[in-house]
Amino acid sequence: MTERIDDLTGLIAGGGVVVLSGAGLSTDSGIPDYRGPSGAARRHTPMTYQTFTRDSLARRRYWARSHLGWRTIARAAPNAGHRAVAGLQRRGLVDGVVTQNVDGLHQAAGSPSVVELHGSLDRVVCLTCGNLTSREELDLRLRQANPDFDARVAAVNPDGDVDLADADVTGFRVVDCGICSGGMLKPDVVFFGETVPAPRVADCFALVERARLLLVLGSSLTVMSGRRFVLRAAKAGVPVVIVNQGATRGDGYAALTVDAPLGAVLPELARRVDAAGPAALPAVPVGGGVPVGTASGGDPAPVAV
Incomplete structure (x- = not known):
């Protein structure tokens, strides 16, 4: 572990770093992930854009679950x-x-x-007029529309909703856009079946291509939405470093992998950088695409396929 953090510190010291973060970075804030050691198994089918927009009952179920789950997201620090x-x-x-x-x-x-x-849960967009409002405003309107709505919440899912029985959502009232009077409201996040806006992807590709180093934090890189930036970095000759608990689908492209909790690695990294000062940290040269092992020692990092 110490040796790996030494290597990581030297790499970060050279600057020019772009961070790609995933759900594993937020688990210490009480928000679980799906695939890491603290992950929660998904017990319901993820909401798709097509189902959300076409099925009023599914939309009501989503907003009921999300209305309760938002309380945990809003309190997270x-x-x-x-x-x-x-x-x-x-x-x-x-x-x-x-x-x-x-x-x-x-x-x-x-x-x-x-x-x-993938957007942010603290914003809500009207699919008719495009108006953006805060989630706090919607939360107030939903509370007013459903003054007696409550349900026992066992756990919050990584995407900010909770699992509820159908009986728990009966009678839940969904509110519409207050600007265009009737427009369908949706959290300003990318649902399954949607694509990330092309300009946003282009901005991310440009960041990666200008970077000296791509640092992946807390992502299994299972889905292409995140993994494509590792692939782009490798194609552009930008070294990749991955800090994550468990193997990822990007390990084969990494110059360094650290298999350890981010809550332990990142504060120690920051402490070493601060203690060394601006001129005392030599940048460690890296060679792209060569995994050099895990935090625990000399065995090669496993590559997930």
């Missing part, structure tokens, strides 16, 4: 990992953050220049 990334940005070592998360915790920790790849 940045953890030491988020603060460490923000600190590295303040030091000028991290040029930008691309996050797959929709919880807003990077910004809450003080990070500027965050690209929210």
Whole structure:
């Protein structure tokens, strides 16, 4: 572990870093992921854009679940990992953050220049007029429309909703857009069946191609939405470093992998960078695409397929 953090510190010290973060970075804030060690098995079919827009009963079920789950997301606070990334940005070592998360915790920790790849749960968009409103405003309107609605919540899912029985959502009232009077409201996030807006993807590709190093934090890179940036980095000759608990689908492209909790690695990394000062950290040269092992020692990192 110590040796790996030494290597990681040297790599980050060279600056020009772009961070790609996933759900594993937010688990210490009480938001579970699906695939990591603390992941929650998905017990319901993920909502698709097509189902949300075409099926009023499914839409009501979604908003009932999300209305309860939002309380946990809204209360979540940045953890030491988020603060460490923000600190590295303040030091000028991290040029930008691309996050797959929709919880807003990077910004809450003080990070500027965050690209929210999949949007954010704290915004709501009208699919008719395009008006954006805050989730706090919608939460108030839903509470007013459903003053007696409550249900026992066992756990919140990574995408900000909860599992409810059909009986629990009977009678839940969905509200429409207050600007165009009747427009369908949707969280400003990318649902299954939607695509990330092309300009947003292009901005992320440009960030990666300009980077000296792509640092992946807490993502299994299972889906192409995030993995494509690792593939683009490899194609552009930009070294990739991955810090994650467990193997990822990008390990075969990584110059360094650290298999360890982010809540332990990132604060220690930030501490070492701060202690060394701006001129005392030699950048360790890296060779793209060669995994050099895990945090625990010399065995090669496993590659997930």
